[in-house]
Amino acid sequence: MEIISLDATDWRLLDALQRDASRTNQQLAADLHLSPPTCLRRVQRLRRAGLIEREVALLAADRLAAVLTAVVEISLDRQDAGALDAFESRVIADDAVQQCWRVSPGPDFVLVVAVPDMPAYHALAQRLFTSDANVRNVKAFFSVKRAKFEPRLPLPAGPESGRR
Structure with missing residues (x-):
């Protein structure tokens, strides 16, 4: 590059x-x-x-099929680099995980996941969280309405606007 x-x-x-x-x-x-x-x-x-x-x-999820979206906070017992990297590698490999953020302070990770229904969320939770002995706490927030979704990044204005 x-x-x-x-x-x-x-x-x-x-x-x-x-x-x-x-x-x-x-x-x-x-x-x-x-x-x-x-x-x-x-x-x-x-x-x-x-x-x-x-x-x-970008697909209109609400027009295609029923999709259950959840924002999930994950706290781990061990936060050493190896444990954080291992958990991150596992979750980003899962197709249901749309976003994975390592955050601080508070939980160690925040995930945005999309699944077809609640049984699929339970399967995801079992696969990624329950079966991992290092996962201490999971807090899931289920979306009832998407008010905004904008993946566009704010970019600096060019010199013609007076800002750089």
Whole structure:
């Protein structure tokens, strides 16, 4: 991965791609007032630098099927580096785990999990939490409504806005 410095156009490209990565290079170039070859080169450079991890489709879970989403706090008995890494490796390998955050203070981990129903959550809890002797405490919060979901990161404004 190359290390790059970003200019205002790079920041605008990253913001535009976060909003809608399905646009063609020609559409993106037109929206940002760039030539298509310049736009493509810049996007490829941002990918090579690792600033764009991947592009995905965000699905409307509430329109597709019943999905039970839970935010789960996990506290471990031992918090040495090996124990934390071992637990993290196990949970991130599970497809039901959408997000895994190592946090402090409070619990050691906060997970966002999505399963089809409560029996599937119980199976997940057995698989990841109950069977792990190092898991001391599990506190799950079940979603009753998703008010907002926005994966877009706030980016610094370019120099034309007066901020950097």
